Amino acid sequence: MIVMYSTSGEKLLTVATRLFYSEGIGAIGVDRVVAESGVSKPTLYAQFGTKAGLVAAVLQRRSDTRKREITEYLNNVPADTDSRVLALFDRFIAGHAKPGFRGCPFTNAAAELPDPEHPARVVIADYKTWIRQKLIELAAQDGLESPTECGSFFSLLIDGANVRVITTGEITGIVDAKQAASELINLRRITPGDKS
Incomplete structure (x- = not known):
């Protein structure tokens, strides 16, 4: 469930979301956030406690x-789709192609926030775990052998594509990741008559 803040809190959140993603968390101080949001610094601290908050x-x-x-996207994938895993990769491919894309916001933030206590x-860990679990579920729905292992592999492919965006600026790595996922699916798909 999405937590809603006061009008001022929502303004701060909107501005901080844009600035942290486009310029980096470390590069943006609270003074910049309050200046662009038109909300006072005491209000920021009252709403979020600290910059870390x-x-x-x-x-x-x-x-x-x-x-x-x-979840909504996957719920709308046609039942006769050949691979629900690859359908999710298609969603990520579309996201990577959007103007202004500069990588996964969770991967980017993790690179900037080495303190495990932050x-x-x-x-970040919760979101990445959720994605991996979703891929495990999709691997099972696709009828793949060892879906837990496959889901982990798919997750690594997505993370690798996102790291490539950070390190080289290349946004097409997710297409390569989908190709690798497709090859893994071909190797791991259980066909009628196979031993499970």
């Missing part, structure tokens, strides 16, 4: 929204 709230909102969107790290 604001970062965690930004990522939590992204996580809640992304989980809802992915409150945002819990949000």
Whole structure:
């Protein structure tokens, strides 16, 4: 469930989300966030406690929204789709192609926040675990042998494509990741008559 803040809190969250993603968490101070949002610094601290709290709230909102969107997307994938795993890869491919895309916000944040005690790290880990679990479920629905292992492999492919965006700026790595996923699916799909 998405937590809603006061009008001022929502303004801060909207501005912080844009700035943290486009310019980086470390590059943006609370002074910039309050200046662009038109909300006072005391209000920011009253709503989020600290900059770390604001970062965690930004990522939590992204996580809640992304989980809802992915769930809705998968619910609308036709039942006769050959691979639900590859359908999810198609969604990520479309996301990577959007103007202004500069990588997964959770991967980017993790690279900037090495402290395991940072409150945002819990949000990042939760989202990444959720994606991996979703891929495990989809691998099972696709009839793949060892779906837990396959889901983990698919998750690594997506993370690798996102890291490529950060390290080289290349946004087409997700297409390569889908191709690798497709080859794995061909190897792991259980056909009638196979031993399970």
